[in-house]
Amino acid sequence: MMEDNKTPAVEIDFKTLLTDLVRPIVDTPDAVCVTEEENESGLVLTLTVADSDVGMIIGKHGKIARALRTVVKAAAKVSGKKVSVEIK
Numbered sequence: 001m002m003e004d005n006k007t008p009a010v011e012i013d014f015k016t017l018l019t020d021l022v023r024p025i026v027d028t029p030d031a032v033c034v035t036e037e038e039n040e041s042g043l044v045l046t047l048t049v050a051d052s053d054v055g056m057i058i059g060k061h062g063k064i065a066r067a068l069r070t071v072v073k074a075a076a077k078v079s080g081k082k083v084s085v086e087i088k
Helices: 014-022 051-058 060-079
Strands: 033-039 042-048 083-087
């Protein structure tokens, strides 16, 4: 009989993960705020930064924003959850 190779879900603090990823990128790390909201499609993280830092978070052609979302989604897969990131 074959065993199921699925790894057990891991608890991850997504709010802290996203905050720790963003703070080194921005000029005003104290203005970084991440809020969590659970809805029918999963966990939604809303990232708010200082107005002057929005461009840094989005990056050229959205590359940094896409990278942040990719890292969070990879962590979500490990934890067995569905997580999305919104940037405001």
